[in-house]
Amino acid sequence: xxxDDNEIIGRVLSGDVSAYASLVTKHKNLVFxxxxxxxxxxxxxxxxxxxxxxxxxxxxNTFERKSKFSTWLYRIAYNAAISKTRKKKIEMVAIEETVxxxxxxDEIGRNMxxxxxxxxxxxxxxxxxxxxxxxxxxITLFYKNENSIEDISAVTGLSVPNVKVRLHRIRKxxxxxxxxxxxxx
Amino acid sequence: MEKEDFLPDDLLKDLFRKHSWDSPGDDFTENVMxxxxxxxxxxxxxxxxxxxxxxxxxxxxxxxVSLVFLITSDLPFTDYIPGKEYFTKNLLPxxxxxxxxxxxxxxxxxxxxxxxxxILAGGLLVGFDHFLFRKPTVxxxxxx
Numbered sequence: 212x213x214x215d216d217n218e219i220i221g222r223v224l225s226g227d228v229s230a231y232a233s234l235v236t237k238h239k240n241l242v243f244x245x246x247x248x249x250x251x252x253x254x255x256x257x258x259x260x261x262x263x264x265x266x267x268x269x270x271x272n273t274f275e276r277k278s279k280f281s282t283w284l285y286r287i288a289y290n291a292a293i294s295k296t297r298k299k300k301i302e303m304v305a306i307e308e309t310v311x312x313x314x315x316x317d318e319i320g321r322n323m324x325x326x327x328x329x330x331x332x333x334x335x336x337x338x339x340x341x342x343x344x345x346x347x348x349x350i351t352l353f354y355k356n357e358n359s360i361e362d363i364s365a366v367t368g369l370s371v372p373n374v375k376v377r378l379h380r381i382r383k384x385x386x387x388x389x390x391x392x393x394x395x396x
Numbered sequence: 397m398e399k400e401d402f403l404p405d406d407l408l409k410d411l412f413r414k415h416s417w418d419s420p421g422d423d424f425t426e427n428v429m430x431x432x433x434x435x436x437x438x439x440x441x442x443x444x445x446x447x448x449x450x451x452x453x454x455x456x457x458x459x460x461v462s463l464v465f466l467i468t469s470d471l472p473f474t475d476y477i478p479g480k481e482y483f484t485k486n487l488l489p490x491x492x493x494x495x496x497x498x499x500x501x502x503x504x505x506x507x508x509x510x511x512x513x514x515i516l517a518g519g520l521l522v523g524f525d526h527f528l529f530r531k532p533t534v535x536x537x538x539x540x
Binding site for chain 1: 403405407408409411412413414415417418419420421424425427428429431432433435
């Protein structure tokens with residue numbers, strides 16, 4: 212059972228450095244996933260993730276505990292990954308740019324339900340891999356990690372309305388990709 | 397809650413729930429802790445000066461100092477301050493005698509100079525600043 216993050220941080224700041232290991236163990240998969248989705252290389256992602264935890268440790272005094280530790284940590288991870296790949300931050304997307312597409316989510320849902328679980332996961336994996344890295348990250352944070360719009364905004368630095376618009380677009384793109392992959396199968 | 401209202405999608409939720417996270421190597425945590433043990437200590441963070449103004453005691457102190465200033469001044473409107481007469485007649489002479497008690501301490505110092513006063517005042521300010529804005533540094537302990 213994981214302890215409360217703030218309790219562990221208190222112990223680390225009191226001098227019990229070994230307590231930090233439990234924070235690393237608790238958050239390593241998500242930090243690694245965030246970085247991997249952006250840099251697209253496991254070795255780089257592992258190295259950057261280690262740097263993220265080191266940086267977070269050295270900046271632990273600056274964490275004010277007003278937000279969740281995870282949000283603060285993911286923000287460091289996101290920035291480190293973006294900085295490594297020298298990519299610009301996700302650009303603002305105007306609502307009118309949203310692409311109108313012809314597909315039925317119900318139909319895709321029915322088709323997906325007819326597939327074996329392994330095939331469903333394979334299609335999701337492939338559809339996600341066809342999305343731009345940042346889009347992949349945003350939708351994963353929202354549906355997999357169940358982060359709120361505000362949390363995603365804090366991690367990525369995007370405004371709340373922009374996160375909403377992007378998620379709408381990404382969800383559409385993801386359905387389009389899944390639809391295409393189902394048809395190919 | 398916004399999370400529940402915005403973009404509900406049972407299909408995606410179900411797919412993502414069963415979708416496993418990527419995970420780093422087995423020795424990831426050990427590697428991070430190894431780096432941390434060899435890294436510099438957590439740097440102490442100085443609070444920004446304006447945080448000082450967020451606490452209530454500077455305002456209480458300012459109020460008390462202003463009150464004493466007004467009571468001891470000869471400004472006409474200060475006559476209406478309740479307790480002024482009691483303060484000036486009873487407490488002020490007592491405070492005066494209390495401070496004059498310190499006089500022998502300083503009168504025994506024969507050599508006093510402006511540079512020495514500046515150094516003493518500077519030292520007091522540094523000490524005060526250190527006391528107000530101190531932040532504990534974290535020292536590494538042995539791994540258990």
